Amino acid sequence: MTPNPDILYFTLFPWDNAYSSVSLSFTREFVKNNRVFYINPPYSVKDFIANWNMPAVVARRPDLLKNKMRYETIPELPEVVATQPPLTLPVNWMPEGKAYRELLRYNNRVVLNCIRQVVRDFKLKDFIYINCFNPYLAGVLPKNFGARLSIYQCIDDMWEEAYTARHGARLEEEVIGQADIVFVTSRNLLRLKKPLNPHTHLLHNAADISIFQQALEKVLPRPAELAGISGKIIGFTGNLDPNRISYGLLRKVAERHADKTLVLVGPVNSSGVSEYGLDRLPNVVFTGGKHISELPAFLQHFDVALIPFSINKLTSSIYPLKINEYLAAGKPVVSTNFSEDIRGFEKDIYLAKDEEDFTGLIPLAIAGDCPRLKAQRLALARQNTWTARVEEFWAVANRHLDASSPPSP
Secondary structure: OOOEEEEEEEEEEOOOOOOOOHHHHHHHHOOOOOOOOEEEEEHHHHHHOOOOOOOHHHEEEEEEHHOOOOEEEOOEEEEEEEOOOOOOOOOOOOOOOOOHHHHHHHHEEEHHHHHHHHHHHHHOOOEEEEEOOOOOOOOOOOOHOOOEEEEEEEEOOOOHHHHHOHHHHHHHHHHHHHOEEEEEEEHHHHHHHHHHOOOOOOOOOOOOOHHHHHHHHHHHHHHHHHHHOOOOEEEOOEOOOOOEEEEHHHHHHHOOOOOOEEEEEOOOOOOOHHOHOOOOOOOEEEOOOHHHHHHHHHHOOEEEEEOEOOOOHHHHOOOOHHHHHHHOOOOOOEEEOOOOOOOOOOOEEEEOOOHHHHHHHHHHHHHHHHHHHHHHHHHOOOOOEEEHHHHHHHHHHHHHHHHHOOOOO
């Protein structure tokens, strides 16, 4: 086999998404040895109009209004060829049935035509296809596209969120059954998905260690949002998603630790913050979303980092990206006991039995921190790099490629 096949990577996560994503993290590693073609998810007409004045949409408007795909350059990864497909129709609101399936087929053709154009324009002959958590469209490539493998990456349980459960969970089961290889990010997902495809493998999330260890090894400017904070800082980085984050627990943390400041770094996309009164507490700071490159500066000034996940069916299938990011920054971590995967870190983090225990562990984590433990956390994070994950990926993929290669003459 050719040792460095090209990679067509269709993903749910746009390359210009400001937050950490599995697909972009893999791409940073893949591109060291492979040509990578990163295909953004298409905007639906509804999302295109709703985000009309967003900078990313403004830049793409001329092509999208002409129903054209466009090639783009990722500034941090100029070797990667990024692609934005044309617009699709909004269909998730529709019930399952003939009309939904017909419009879904139209959307699927839009993405497949975009992929076919990439294959033609770059004369791809030896390539694999990866779909990262977007089973709605181009879940696997038709055989006549010529991909040597169609691989699907599952990173959450789609049955446990209302939006994805409506159609995505069912479509994902179809895709998993058709894929040559399926990778899942948690032990619970492995139990759930392996019965659908025997070629399902565990591939945990990791961290961009070189980014996050800056918090431990460099003196970084104090973010403006932290100006004027003189006491201890309890911090969280990530999407404040109400399906994952316990707002009630965050309120208890802020109230129990009124002498400290709770800093929440990430986008808020729920009214729950107001419903729980978090935005009215004097010692809670919301920074909004930040680019991954900005996170080390915040982490450097955190005295403890939190994973305040709710304990439910959704979170039981999560291996959080942030655990290795926090550890790479040397931070003591206090977490709820939400999944089998987080319990794998119980010797190196503070794992709470319940909400009362969670709030009580915070001062212990701060008081117990020391240079030896910081170094120990970084060493653990270095075992969970994207470089290591890509090696695990190829160990599985190469077995399938070898098996499918014609015998040598």
